[in-house]
Amino acid sequence: MNKIYYIITLCIFIISCGKEDTLAPTGARDDYFTISPDATDPESVLRRNFYETNGVHLLFNDTLRHEQRGTNADGTPYWFTEIIDLGYSMTSLTSGLKFNYLQGQTIKETGIDFAENQILSHLGSQIRPYSILLAGQIYTYNRDQNTYKYYDFYNGMRCLAISCDKIPTMSEDEIYTFRQSILLDIASNKIKNLESSVFTEFYSFCSEYYGEYYSDLGISRPTGDDLYAYGFISSYYSSFPSRSNDVTAFTQALFNTKEQEFKEKYANFPVIIQKYNIIKNIVMDMGFKF
Structure with a gap:
């Protein structure tokens, strides 16, 4: 009798498995760094061309996505926002990083020129950052002391952010010093991981x-x-x-x-x-x- 029950149970299990849908991974999401090939606005064109040329994603703000996920009980929209979270790393955390974004096509192109010709031209593909964020200013604000701390650049886990507001007025020597400070930071972080x-x-x-x-x-x-x-x-x-x-x-x-x-x-x-x-x-x- 037990053998009969076992055979029946096995048959039911096989039939039910055959009716299941194909398994698909959960938690899959779009690549929010990549620009759609259909986007034709000037900023999207800059970002897409930059990636095609350099193999590095280009950002002009730290928001990767801002999308409506539903509505609250009172009928107002519920939004989900994902940012680059630049201050997080495996060994430290710089909280509250804020940005003044670049305004205008000209300064954006100036920032791109610096990133390509001063930074990426000195980095092989294996050590290039995953993405570069070109901002006007990068800073943190201490509310208790009412003070600001400004960063020329910030090298995060998946993004290198560069402050571009002073680049147009920099001399050749200042550009060189700025470039070398960024490259030194990248090199120092890489050296720490060598045997x-x-x-x-x-x-x-x-x-x-x-x-x-x-x-x-x-x-x-x-x-x-x-x-x-x-x-x-x-x-x-x-x-x-x-x-x-x-x-x-x-x-x-x-x-x-x-x-x-x-x-x-x-x-x-x-x-x-x-x-x-x-x-x-x-x-x-x-x-x-x-």
């Missing part, structure tokens, strides 16, 4: 000094040429830098000082030149272009 073995050769020159107190080594605090002779370009009051701080110092030098100037300054210190070249090669291997 320590990548820096084995770099560390080898100064391995006996990292983190050591000058007093323990029987030396007085080295500065200038005395410091450079050890292979360092930065130090602390009482000790040599750690491995990570040494990498940071050379990475900053790579982006903050023009190569010719750097190599002229440290021409008499071959270890420093070698360490500089190693860091440059590591950064280039990540996808940066100099």
Whole structure:
């Protein structure tokens, strides 16, 4: 009898399964970064062309979608808004980021020119941001102190936001400095995720000094040429830098000082030149272009 019940139950299960609709993933949603091919307004054309050229989504505000989801009990519309949430990252949170948006086609095209020719031209496809938000100003407001904090740029998890309001009046040198500060931030974040073995050769020159107190080594605090002779370009009051701080110092030098100037300054210190070249090669291997 039990065997008969088992066979009947199995048949019912097979029949019912055959009548089920094909399973489809839930929670699927549209790509709110991508511009519809049917959109013909000037801003949409700019954004679509930018993505087709650079493989990076272009934004002019932080709202990805604002759509009606229904009505409330009193009959008023219920809206759902999704923003880029630029301040969120895996390790930190900058809350309350706000933006003044770009107004007018000319300033938008100026921002695009900066993003393409100053930033993306130095980034390989593997390290380019997922999207770029071009804003007039980026800031936070402290209500308690009634103060504003302004950002030249903000590098989030899926978006790099750039403040463009001053770009039209910047000199060549100011454009260079602005560009390098953005590239340095991108490089610094990428370097943090590299395996320590990548820096084995770099560390080898100064391995006996990292983190050591000058007093323990029987030396007085080295500065200038005395410091450079050890292979360092930065130090602390009482000790040599750690491995990570040494990498940071050379990475900053790579982006903050023009190569010719750097190599002229440290021409008499071959270890420093070698360490500089190693860091440059590591950064280039990540996808940066100099």
